[in-house]
Amino acid sequence: MRAVRLDAGGLPELADLPEPTGPGVLVRVRACGLCGSDVEKLGRAAPGTVLGHEVAGELENGDRVTVLHRVPCGTCERCVARHESTCAEFRELRIAPGGFAERVRATHCVPLPETLDEHDGVWVEPLACVLRAAEAVPRGRVLVVGCGAIGQLWVQVLRRRGDDVVAVDPRPERVATAHVLGASTDHDPVVSAVVTAAGGINDALRRLEPGGSLLVFSAPEGDVATSLDAVYRKELTVVGSRSATPAYFRAALDLLPSLVLPEVTTLPLERFLEGVDLYRRGDALKVVFTP
Numbered sequence: 403m404r405a406v407r408l409d410a411g412g413l414p415e416l417a418d419l420p421e422p423t424g425p426g427v428l429v430r431v432r433a434c435g436l437c438g439s440d441v442e443k444l445g446r447a448a449p450g451t452v453l454g455h456e457v458a459g460e461l462e463n464g465d466r467v468t469v470l471h472r473v474p475c476g477t478c479e480r481c482v483a484r485h486e487s488t489c490a491e492f493r494e495l496r497i498a499p500g501g502f503a504e505r506v507r508a509t510h511c512v513p514l515p516e517t518l519d520e521h522d523g524v525w526v527e528p529l530a531c532v533l534r535a536a537e538a539v540p541r542g543r544v545l546v547v548g549c550g551a552i553g554q555l556w557v558q559v560l561r562r563r564g565d566d567v568v569a570v571d572p573r574p575e576r577v578a579t580a581h582v583l584g585a586s587t588d589h590d591p592v593v594s595a596v597v598t599a600a601g602g603i604n605d606a607l608r609r610l611e612p613g614g615s616l617l618v619f620s621a622p623e624g625d626v627a628t629s630l631d632a633v634y635r636k637e638l639t640v641v642g643s644r645s646a647t648p649a650y651f652r653a654a655l656d657l658l659p660s661l662v663l664p665e666v667t668t669l670p671l672e673r674f675l676e677g678v679d680l681y682r683r684g685d686a687l688k689v690v691f692t693p
């Protein structure tokens with residue numbers, strides 16, 4: 403079957419791979435979203451890796467599903483402390499080889515309702531991550547840094563729970579979309595900030611009220627120069643949240659049909675590099691690949 407795997411330099415190439423084997427069931431991939439974390443792994447992940455974890459697929463009987471690529475044990479100390487993504491079991495991959503392929507084997511599938519558009523299953527995982535992280539964001543006036551696809555989900559999730567949302571992004575057209583979704587733009591202090599993009603962390607720290615809280619939802623691998631003075635003087639709280647758990651997948655499925663989904667650029671797997679380029683340049687909000 404066709405798949406995009408990483409070559410010796412960690413760069414993506416279209417390859418012919420054997421049919422997937424291993425535990426779980428066979429899922430025919432209909433679409434797989436390109437996540438910012440996939441792009442971060444290019445040039446870094448091990449040769450042979452097949453990335454992709456935002457899958458809209460179909461079982462052999464035609465039932466539509468999305469898959470969980472990682473699952474916490476639910477009972478260890480880390481899980482009980484609600485840091486499930488740091489659970490030792492969470493490191494294990496539950497899909498083989500990865501979503502950027504014609505077919506995968508998956509141990510944990512979540513059924514998708516027929517009412518969902520064919521490719522919309524790709525949003526369940528990202529939305530589940532937002533819903534889990536939102537619990538670590540104190541309510542009130544919340545700043546969303548970055549109005550890409552993930553920022554747009556954040557704006558809607560926060561508005562729905564009653565927060566005042568302020569959105570910033572260097573691209574005016576993205577801020578305009580955030581406004582349509584219910585965000586505003588001003589320079590007043592905020593009680594919480596959500597960082598969904600590489601830049602902007604220091605602006606967020608400066609805007610937080612004393613005792614405020616910053617959620618790191620995305621981060622580059624390298625070090626980022628950070629104004630610790632603001633954290634110290636205003637006694638701010640900085641928390642991170644990564645990935646999701648089965649319960650949040652279910653919550654995301656319930657919420658998904660009522661959201662305005664970000665604009666998608668759909669490309670075949672053959673045009674993987676082009677899709678990565680569009681995403682990196684900011685010319686595509688969200689890229690989805692179809693095998």
Ligand SMILES: [Zn+2]
Pocket residue numbers: 437438439455456527528
């Ligand atoms: Zn993702």
Ligand SMILES: [Zn+2]
Pocket residue numbers: 474475476477478479480481486489490491
């Ligand atoms: Zn655990």
